[in-house]
Structure formats: C-alpha cells, structure tokens
Amino acid sequence: MSDLRDWTIVSAADALTKGEVSSVELTDAFIGAIEAGQSLNAFITETPEIARERAKASDERRKSGDVRGPMDGVPIGMKDLFCTEGVRTTAASRILDNFIPTYESTVSGNLRDAGAVMLGKTNLDEFAMGSANITSYFGTVKNPWTPEGANANLVPGGSSGGSVAAVAGGLAIAATGTDTGGSIRQPASFTGLVGMKPTYGRCSRWGVVAFASSLDQAGPLTRTVEDAAIMLQAMASHDPKDSTSLPLELPDFRAACTRDAKGLRVGIPKEYTLDGMPADIQKLWEQGAQWCKDMGAEVVEVSLPHTKYALPTYYIVAPAEASSNLARYDGVRYGHRVPGDSLDEMYELTRGEGFGAEVQRRVLIGTYVLSAGYYDAYYVKAQQVRTLIAEDFKKVFADVDVLLTPTAPSAAFAEGDKMDDPIAMYLNDVFTVPASLAGLPAISVPGGSDADGLPLGLQLIAGVCQEETLFRAASALEQAANFTARPEVTV
Amino acid sequence: MSLTKDDVRKIAFLARIRVPDERLEPLAGELNNIVGWVEQLGEVDTAGVEPMTSVVDIATPMRADEVTDGGIPEKVLANAPDGEGPFYGVPKVVE
Numbered sequence: 198m199s200d201l202r203d204w205t206i207v208s209a210a211d212a213l214t215k216g217e218v219s220s221v222e223l224t225d226a227f228i229g230a231i232e233a234g235q236s237l238n239a240f241i242t243e244t245p246e247i248a249r250e251r252a253k254a255s256d257e258r259r260k261s262g263d264v265r266g267p268m269d270g271v272p273i274g275m276k277d278l279f280c281t282e283g284v285r286t287t288a289a290s291r292i293l294d295n296f297i298p299t300y301e302s303t304v305s306g307n308l309r310d311a312g313a314v315m316l317g318k319t320n321l322d323e324f325a326m327g328s329a330n331i332t333s334y335f336g337t338v339k340n341p342w343t344p345e346g347a348n349a350n351l352v353p354g355g356s357s358g359g360s361v362a363a364v365a366g367g368l369a370i371a372a373t374g375t376d377t378g379g380s381i382r383q384p385a386s387f388t389g390l391v392g393m394k395p396t397y398g399r400c401s402r403w404g405v406v407a408f409a410s411s412l413d414q415a416g417p418l419t420r421t422v423e424d425a426a427i428m429l430q431a432m433a434s435h436d437p438k439d440s441t442s443l444p445l446e447l448p449d450f451r452a453a454c455t456r457d458a459k460g461l462r463v464g465i466p467k468e469y470t471l472d473g474m475p476a477d478i479q480k481l482w483e484q485g486a487q488w489c490k491d492m493g494a495e496v497v498e499v500s501l502p503h504t505k506y507a508l509p510t511y512y513i514v515a516p517a518e519a520s521s522n523l524a525r526y527d528g529v530r531y532g533h534r535v536p537g538d539s540l541d542e543m544y545e546l547t548r549g550e551g552f553g554a555e556v557q558r559r560v561l562i563g564t565y566v567l568s569a570g571y572y573d574a575y576y577v578k579a580q581q582v583r584t585l586i587a588e589d590f591k592k593v594f595a596d597v598d599v600l601l602t603p604t605a606p607s608a609a610f611a612e613g614d615k616m617d618d619p620i621a622m623y624l625n626d627v628f629t630v631p632a633s634l635a636g637l638p639a640i641s642v643p644g645g646s647d648a649d650g651l652p653l654g655l656q657l658i659a660g661v662c663q664e665e666t667l668f669r670a671a672s673a674l675e676q677a678a679n680f681t682a683r684p685e686v687t688v
Numbered sequence: 689m690s691l692t693k694d695d696v697r698k699i700a701f702l703a704r705i706r707v708p709d710e711r712l713e714p715l716a717g718e719l720n721n722i723v724g725w726v727e728q729l730g731e732v733d734t735a736g737v738e739p740m741t742s743v744v745d746i747a748t749p750m751r752a753d754e755v756t757d758g759g760i761p762e763k764v765l766a767n768a769p770d771g772e773g774p775f776y777g778v779p780k781v782v783e
Binding site for chain 1: 700721734748763766779
C-alpha cells in the first residue's frame with residue numbers, strides 16, 4: 198500500500214465505497230505500520246485483535262449495504278484517556294496501570310457505533326497534564342518530525358502527544374484527543390496536523406478520565422479540516438449521562454467546510470503579540486491575515502484586555518479541579534495500591550508512588566488554593582477573572598466572526614528543554630488557554646514551516662456553538678496555506 | 689505569602705501524598721514559584737464580578753428521579769486491588 202500518510206478519512210471512505218480497498222486490508226496495513234513505528238512510542242496499548250474484528254464487521258456491513266457513514270471501517274487511534282470496555286485504560290499513570298474499565302466512554306462508543314476501527318490506545322502526558330508528552334509513566338513520545346541525526350528527539354507537544362505522533366507518522370488515519378488548556382491544538386501545531394476543540398459540552402465527558410471538569414473537551418486530530426468536521430460529527434452528541442453536555446441538535450459540520458470565507462469578519466487580537474515571539478511565528482500570523490483578506494474576508498484589529506491573566510487563572514482553576522477529581526485514586530476501589538498499616542498510610546503511599554512529579558505538583562497546588570483561608574483569595578478570584586476573560590470574547594464576537602492567532606509560541610522543541618521550570622512549560626499554552634477558559638470552539642490549522650522546516654499552526658477561535666463558522670474559515674485558511682510538507686524521516 | 693517546608697508537609701497530608709523529607713524543601717521552592725506567578729491576578733479589579741460557574745449559558749436539563757442503573761456488583765468490584773467477597777478490603781480502621 199502507498200504511503201500511509203496519504204490516507205484521510207475522506208479518501209478512505211471513498212476507496213471503501215468504490216471497493217478499491219477493504220477495511221481489513223486498510224487496518225492490516227496500519228497494524229503493520231504500528232509494529233514498524235515502535236520508536237515513536239505513540240501507543241500505550243495496541244489492540245490489533247479488536248481492530249481486525251471491527252474491520253471485518255465493517256466489511257460485512259458494507260457487503261450487505263448497511264454503511265454507517267464516512268467513519269465506517271476507518272482505522273483510528275484512541276487517546277488513552279477514554280475508558281474502553283475490556284481494554285486497559287491508564288491515563289498514562291502508574292496509578293491506573295492495571296485498570297480495565299467495565300464500560301465504554303460515550304465518545305469512544307459513538308465512534309465505535311459509527312464503525313470506526315480502534316487500533317489502540319495512544320500515549321499522553323500523565324492525566325493529560327503537560328505540553329510535551331514527557332510526563333507519561335509509559336515513556337516519552339517522539340515527534341515524527343525529528344530530523345535525522347538530531348541530538349535529541351523533538352517532543353510532539355502534549356498532552357495528546359501519542360495521538361498526533363500516530364497520525365503524523367502514518368500509524369493511524371486520525372485520532373481522538375482531549376483539550377483542557379490546549380492539549381489538542383498545541384500538539385497539532387507541533388506535527389503539521391489539524392486539531393479541533395469544540396464548544397464545551399459538544400462532546401460528552403462521560404467515561405473520559407477527568408482532569409479539570411469545567412475545561413475538559415474531546416475533539417479530533419486529523420490531516421484535514423474536512424476530516425475534523427466528519428470525525429467531530431461522529432464524536433459529539435447530547436448525553437444524559439453528562440449534565441454539562443449540550444442538549445442541542447448538531448449542525449452539519451462537513452457542509453460548513455464547503456462554504457467560502459467571503460464576507461467573514463476576522464479579528465486579530467492585539468494582546469496575542471508577545472515579547473520575544475519567534476519572527477517566523479509573527480510572520481506566519483501576518484501571512485494568515487493576508488490570506489484572509491485575499492479570500493474576501495475583512496480583517497480588523499480587536500482587543501481582549503484580560504488575555505495576559507488567562508494563564509495564571511488557568512493554573513489556579515485547573516489544578517483546583519484536578520486535586521478534587523484525582524481524590525478518587527485511593528488504592529481502594531481500582532488501580533495501583535501500596536499497602537500501609539493504616540488507611541491514611543495506605544492512601545499516602547499509594548498516591549506518593551502512583552502519581553508522577555507533575556501530577557503531584559498540580560494536586561498540591563490545587564489542594565493549597567482550595568484549602569481553608571485561601572479559597573476566596575485564589576479560587577474565587579480566578580473564577581472572577583475567568584468571567585472577565587469570557588466577557589472580553591463576548592464583546593469581540595458581537596463585532597467579528599472568528600479570531601486568528603498563532604496556536605503556540607514556538608515550534609516543537611527538544612526533549613529535555615523547559616524541564617527545569619514548570620512555568621516555562623506552562624507558557625506553551627498561552628494562546629490556547631483563553632478559549633478554553635471561555636468554553637469556545639477553536640481549531641489549529643497547519644499554516645507553514647519555520648526556518649528549520651518544522652510545522653507551525655494558526656489558530657481560529659469562534660463564539661459559543663459557532664463551529665460551522667469555524668470550519669468555514671478553517672477550510673478557507675487550509676486551502677490558502679496549502680501545507681503539504683511531511684516529516685523527512687519515514688518511520 | 690511564601691510556603692515553608694512545614695506548609696508543604698501539611699498540604700501533602702491534606703492531599704494524602706507521601707512526600708519524602710528531602711523533597712519538602714525543593715517542593716516548597718517549586719510551589720512558591722507557581723503561587724508567586726499566579727498572584728499577579730491581584731492586579732485585576734474584580735469588585736462586583738460574578739465568579740464563573742458555567743461557560744455555556746444554558747439551563748441544566750432535568751430528568752426523572754428514578755433508578756436507572758445498578759445490580760452489577762461484579763462489574764463494580766472487577767478492578768478492586770483487594771476485593772474480599774462482595775467488599776473492598778482496607779486496612780483495619782476500628783480497634
């Protein structure tokens with residue numbers, strides 16, 4: 198089979214429809230690629246038997262004329278944060294290294310019902326806490342864009358690092374991600390892929406290992422914008438099991454991709470200009486604005502005055518919610534246990550051994566900001582600033598349809614960089630966190646390359662539930678950017 | 689405000705995470721960096737601002753108050769590290 202990185206959901210669905218390939222053949226090719234691509238460490242658990250079984254079932258359905266849509270028979274990676282019935286689900290943590298769910302998350306279940314073929318569970322930062330996929334208990338993930346002979350591997354971004362490495366490296370056609378502060382968009386930018394975070398509540402959080410419940414959203418990682426629209430359509434649903442899931446009919450996301458961007462109003466938020474931002478990123482951002490003008494959109498400068506407070510707000514809200522969510526890992530009901538003489542000692546030893554350094558740091562920060570005497574000064578204050586950040590966006594979206602920004606302040610960096618300083622690592626999410634705090638849909642589209650040939654993404658942000666506008670603008674931007682570069686080294 | 693080694697010991701116990709003694713001091717440094725950095729929020733005037741409770745302005749859907757699940761003890765207990773019959777096993781808590 199030709200270069201597996203040529204396959205998109207659209208081209209696979211087309212080839213399957215025409216009978217040029219069967220799902221079993223396609224799936225076998227990707228299983229082979231996963232075996233050959235072990236050096237990326239993209240998967241924590243591979244599920245070739247399940248994949249072959251589902252591919253066979255898909256081919257049989259197709260023969261009898263019962264096709265479930267464009268995802269039917271398409272091999273994908275599943276981030277190991279989605280609980281999968283009978284398949285180990287670790288969240289890349291030692292504390293869940295032996296956890297086998299007896300239920301299926303709504304999103305992975307929706308994809309299964311749409312006929313998608315799960316190849317395995319992809320690697321991530323532990324509990325999705327990280328921006329480089331270096332905190333996984335199951336080892337770091339290598340970015341397929343690492344140049345031959347490089348001194349160190351480049352990181353794939355995080356937390357959905359295994360998902361993007363799998364897609365960019367040709368080990369899957371698409372993959373699921375989750376995004377709390379940028380965990381879909383930043384790794385997409387680092388690997389030349391499309392990464393989309395929908396409006397908070399579009400995808401059910403039921404069965405997704407929780408990090409920060411008011412921020413967590415699932416979304417697709419794909420090669421093209423149209424693939425992202427198709428995959429989001431399959432993932433999203435109203436789910437009575439998640440009270441924050443939106444009880445709304447889904448629009449036709451794919452149809453939105455075919456509309457041009459003429460007449461759209463595109464805002465350029467002036468606060469997203471950072472001191473010391475690499476010139477290549479500034480240049481690409483300006484180029485992106487020019488592309489918008491060229492396609493008939495109107496480009497205007499806008500102001501989001503509370504932008505600089507988004508990251509510190511996030512680093513109160515997210516750890517606070519994490520400390521509360523992660524209280525469930527007590528060594529009693531599931532997961533790793535270290536025996537102790539008393540209940541408290543068992544808890545402390547279990548969590549001291551089961552959680553890695555970054556997770557411990559965030560749980561401790563969260564415990565502190567929620568503790569008696571500090572709750573108002575930190576947590577309530579942060580939630581008030583969050584209101585101001587959301588109001589900034591609301592005002593701006595009364596005037597413009599979408600915002601254009603860079604996705605990340607740098608290209609992929611080397612493993613080992615930014616390791617000593619947690620705050621330097623947190624700054625990776627400076628452009629993605631504001632939309633997360635406001636619950637807005639946002640997408641990273643590959644825009645170009647830096648001087649070293651590494652991919653750079655552009656981010657588009659839209660108002661609440663304005664995914665159609667987002668896909669419309671993103672398709673036009675994708676066409677203008679025409680990013681076709683590939684990692685040099687084939688795995 | 690600056691966290692001391694003893695503060696970190698106390699927070700770690702509240703979070704039920706065993707931190708070795710030699711890690712308390714460096715951890716205090718790391719946490720102080722983060723706390724010092726987030727304290728810039730003090731600059732923002734938030735007088736009279738409602739704290740965010742929900743990002744999407746939509747009423748929470750209601751459902752009938754009825755039992756919809758249950759009767760699956762073997763599934764609930766399937767991952768217990770120390771299951772004893774239909775129970776979770778824990779260290780002795782009552783003398």
